[in-house]
Amino acid sequence: MKQILVTGGAGFIGSHLCERLLNDGNAVICLDNFYSGSKKNIWHLIGHPGFEVVRHDVTESYRAEVDEIYNLACPASPVYYQYDPIQTTKTSVFGTFNMLGLAKRTKARILQASTSEVYGDPVCHPQNEGYWGNVNPIGVRSCYDEGKRCAESLCFDYQRIHDVDVKVIRIFNTYGPRMAVNDGRVVSNFVVQALRGDDITIYGDGSQTRSFQFVSDLIEGMIRMMATPKGFSGPVNIGNPGEFTMLELAEKVLAKVGSKSKLVFKPIPEDDPKMRQPDITVAREKLGWEPKVSLDEGLDEVISYYRDELNIK
Ligand code: NAD
Ligand code: UDP
DSSP: OOEEEEETTTSHHHHHHHHHHHHTTOEEEEEEOOSSOOHHHHGGGTTOTTEEEEEOOTTSOOOOOOSEEEEOOSOOSHHHHHHSHHHHHHHHHHHHHHHHHHHHHHTOEEEEEEEGGGGBSOSSSSBOTTOOOBOOTTSTTHHHHHHHHHHHHHHHHHHHHHOOOEEEEEEOOEEOTTOOTTOOSHHHHHHHHHHHTOOEEEETTSOOEEEOEEHHHHHHHHHHHHTSOTTOOOOEEESOOOEEEHHHHHHHHHHHHTOOOOEEEEOOOTTOOSOOOBOOHHIIIIIOOOOOOOHHHHHHHHHHHHHHHHTOO
8 A cells, every 4th residue: 555645635636636546545645734725625535544634834844654745735726826926936846845855755756736837828839848838937927837837847856866756747727526616717717607697707808728628537647647667757748638719618618507697808817828738649658648528528527516516406
């Protein structure tokens, strides 16, 4: 039985990962400061003999004996990460530094949850791992984008200098059950607004694109990346290449919910990337992985999840 540390384990993705790792027969330490995560996400796991929860901030060092570390701690929604941007940078940089130190001491393998945001507002489309990105280093998204870029840099330095077995994945927009109702990201916003009959808030003219991945596909990609041999560190894009404009997403959600909500157009947030689509050639070749869940199937699942959450029949 492996002892696995999941930082950010009470968050949206972290809670699905903890569940999968426990189901696979591992012991899991879920470490979280509950900044954007919630006990509700992991309530169903409490009492499992292999499950442990630790309230801790990754910006402080942490000691435990572990075999693997999944470093997910970091708010991911622009609303949350821009609320306290200095803490966001500290979380990515000091948090990753602390987890790499733990990996070095315990000789644990560590997977860093990086992001498509390292590509910024890309001029290369679709984005492959060789693209260095187009990131504003001083804008409102920099705390997240540059924090994650610095975290990647730390990972590769710990590999070169200390021979730490690092694995870096770049996650593209992921959605699914357990994203908080007030998370602020686009899929949860649109579905919740459509179910409540509220206006659908399109930022800008809605022509910007994103590629949406269902959470179960991401979890499979994470597990496969962690299982790759030592020496393979990535980075590897994990995302669904299906690309949609925000207007297309809004229309799909309205049609599926059967909602009469109106589209309202709001100002585009600063440095909002105009397009995003993963090139997943490396994931296909090195992990034998590709996404299985289409946006239509995934949306049906999240709509039914939020219907229950909001008690809307
Ligand atoms: P989330 O906000 O639901 O989860 C993040 C978790 O980290 C929360 O439980 C939060 O409380 C915890 N956390 C934040 N700061 C912490 C700190 N200082 N110490 C300890 N815990 C802390 O977001 P998510 O969507 O589940 O994202 C998880 C990870 O995946 C993040 O690292 C994020 O950058 C990355 N990621 C997510 C997406 C996506 O689309 N969901 C895309 C790219 C990358
Ligand atoms: N967006 C939107 N309405 C919303 C929330 C987001 O139009 O209520 C847009 C946002 O401007 C961006 C895209 O949806 O272009 C994805 O935003 P999200 O916050 O989900 O993630 P991002 O990829 O920007 O980090």
